[in-house]
Amino acid sequence: MNDIRELYQEMILDHSRSPRNFGPKSKHNLSAKGHNPLCGDDVEMHVLRTADGVVEEICFEGSGCAISTASASILTGVLKGRSEEEVREIFASFRQMVAGQGDAPAGEGLGKLAVFSGVRQYPARVKCATLAWHTLIQALSGVEEEVSTE
Amino acid sequence: MNRTPQANESCPSFSNLDQVRRRFPCLQQEIHGNPLVYLDSAATTQKPTQVLQAVESFYQEDCSNVHRGVHTLSERATIRYEAVRAKVAQFIHAPDPHGVIFTSGTTEAINLVARTIGRDRVSSGDQVLISAMEHHANIVPWQMLCEEQGAKLVIIPCTDDGDLILDDLQSLITDRTKVVSIGHVSNAVGTLHDIQKVIAFAREKGAITMIDSAQAISHLPIDVEQLGCDFLAFSAHKMYGPTGTGVLWGRKELLDQMSPWQGGGDMIRTVTFENSTFADVPWKFEAGTPHIAGVIGLGAALDFIQEVGFETIQSHEQQLLEETVTRLDRLDGLTIIGRPKNRISVVSFVLDRIHPHDAGTIMDQQGVAIRAGHHCAMPLMSRFGVAATIRTSFAIYNTLDDIDALVAAIESVQEVFN
Numbered sequence A: 001m002n003d004i005r006e007l008y009q010e011m012i013l014d015h016s017r018s019p020r021n022f023g024p025k026s027k028h029n030l031s032a033k034g035h036n037p038l039c040g041d042d043v044e045m046h047v048l049r050t051a052d053g054v055v056e057e058i059c060f061e062g063s064g065c066a067i068s069t070a071s072a073s074i075l076t077g078v079l080k081g082r083s084e085e086e087v088r089e090i091f092a093s094f095r096q097m098v099a100g101q102g103d104a105p106a107g108e109g110l111g112k113l114a115v116f117s118g119v120r121q122y123p124a125r126v127k128c129a130t131l132a133w134h135t136l137i138q139a140l141s142g143v144e145e146e147v148s149t150e
Numbered sequence B: 001m002n003r004t005p006q007a008n009e010s011c012p013s014f015s016n017l018d019q020v021r022r023r024f025p026c027l028q029q030e031i032h033g034n035p036l037v038y039l040d041s042a043a044t045t046q047k048p049t050q051v052l053q054a055v056e057s058f059y060q061e062d063c064s065n066v067h068r069g070v071h072t073l074s075e076r077a078t079i080r081y082e083a084v085r086a087k088v089a090q091f092i093h094a095p096d097p098h099g100v101i102f103t104s105g106t107t108e109a110i111n112l113v114a115r116t117i118g119r120d121r122v123s124s125g126d127q128v129l130i131s132a133m134e135h136h137a138n139i140v141p142w143q144m145l146c147e148e149q150g151a152k153l154v155i156i157p158c159t160d161d162g163d164l165i166l167d168d169l170q171s172l173i174t175d176r177t178k179v180v181s182i183g184h185v186s187n188a189v190g191t192l193h194d195i196q197k198v199i200a201f202a203r204e205k206g207a208i209t210m211i212d213s214a215q216a217i218s219h220l221p222i223d224v225e226q227l228g229c230d231f232l233a234f235s236a237h238k239m240y241g242p243t244g245t246g247v248l249w250g251r252k253e254l255l256d257q258m259s260p261w262q263g264g265g266d267m268i269r270t271v272t273f274e275n276s277t278f279a280d281v282p283w284k285f286e287a288g289t290p291h292i293a294g295v296i297g298l299g300a301a302l303d304f305i306q307e308v309g310f311e312t313i314q315s316h317e318q319q320l321l322e323e324t325v326t327r328l329d330r331l332d333g334l335t336i337i338g339r340p341k342n343r344i345s346v347v348s349f350v351l352d353r354i355h356p357h358d359a360g361t362i363m364d365q366q367g368v369a370i371r372a373g374h375h376c377a378m379p380l381m382s383r384f385g386v387a388a389t390i391r392t393s394f395a396i397y398n399t400l401d402d403i404d405a406l407v408a409a410i411e412s413v414q415e416v417f418n
């Protein structure tokens, strides 16, 4: 049972129990919905993006497993105030950490997001960890379509 | 325990079931350092050695196409393939082996019926009746048909316990009901439905009746004559046989009237560029090279089931089921979904504040394989107000030790989360 604690770290459990920036926000100008058909996770990301491309507000709604809920919750905290370009860069590193080829990067430079490094050992759960991210990117692209992890 | 093992003797003793279990090579392994506890047989069962050997021996010794050669191998393959047809007929007490059509599985069998006789019989304003507890395979083909024909899909509702409400059948089955297609056993919560009652009502109104026996076929004896249905479908892989093979049984008179489904080789008598005449039933419905090895494997699976015997299967699986329900009921923070009056081999449950998918990952670390998800029954999940459940399902090779492992795994999930 040691292994499993690497996946379900205290911070992940905490955020899954009491997600931050959760619930509809009145102030947003971009939204997107995401769905993971495998486990039935649903997420909706809302973003307030300024004219110069900064994520000023970010929140989410939905229901899902601990990994997907914590992923959405933690990313909202990490990304607030970042530029759209930074968001995309961070997502690229995050993806590399949880699902990239070759040696596992330990999540350097990812700050809090490094708690998801354990996901790498559980390929079936990668989609749970990335659902909120894909949905966020969708929202930022201004495409109002539901994304699916399939 | 000094019994002489005899092939056809029913064997309620555990030492004998131990021997049965040892015939499943896939079960003899460790997952993450723990012995595999396979509790996902409703998704697919493991395969006994005799099935694996039958498949292999076809490729090693008799590999050739069926119905297409005068050479020895083709003759052997054809004989083996057709022998399984007869065996299937006997297994489900069908009067005529020609009513047995080999398909790729239950899904294809249901689609075949919907696309042929369904299309012929159902027109605008008509109705197709299914239930609230169907697998998507017994929903979507009918939905597509209704959409196409301008017909209405009508649903038999279910109770909170997961029993179908059959008191209003009279109003649900009308003169406009052309097809009634019902699951035999629910793959999501394990209910054994009173299909006999539904079939009787449907027949009275002249509707075609189809039974999805995917979850019943390996657990209880089936007699199509006694049931009185027109069609019955099941998959080999849920009854100890290979994947990619299944059966549609149909009443011969109906099959004879039905137009073919897919066109191609094997299903024709003569072909010119102007037109074709079709082969007789059942070959009319078996276009192209079939899954010969799969069918031969299915034959071995039928032998396996008959060797163990339904009496043994039913008493053993019932014991596992009762023990599971009792043990799970004792756990705090666990709710069993569905309390059907008659249940077969499946128990679904949820854990307070723990998503089934998380539970599935943690249980897998202990070697316990369960299914976490909506079980291809999304309408039923919404009926019960859950997005997903944890499902444990049994087969003849499961043991009481497996249930100990299940309970321990659930407790460790709760430990991680609480």
Ligand SMILES: Cc1ncc(COP(=O)(O)O)c(C=O)c1O
Pocket (backbone or CB within 6 Å): B042, B043, B104, B105, B106, B107, B108, B135, B137, B138, B183, B185, B186, B187, B212, B214, B215, B235, B246, B376
């Ligand atoms: C009740 C029921 N019907 C139909 C099916 C579909 O079977 P297959 O995927 O083998 O075609 C299943 C399998 O999950 C099932 O449980």
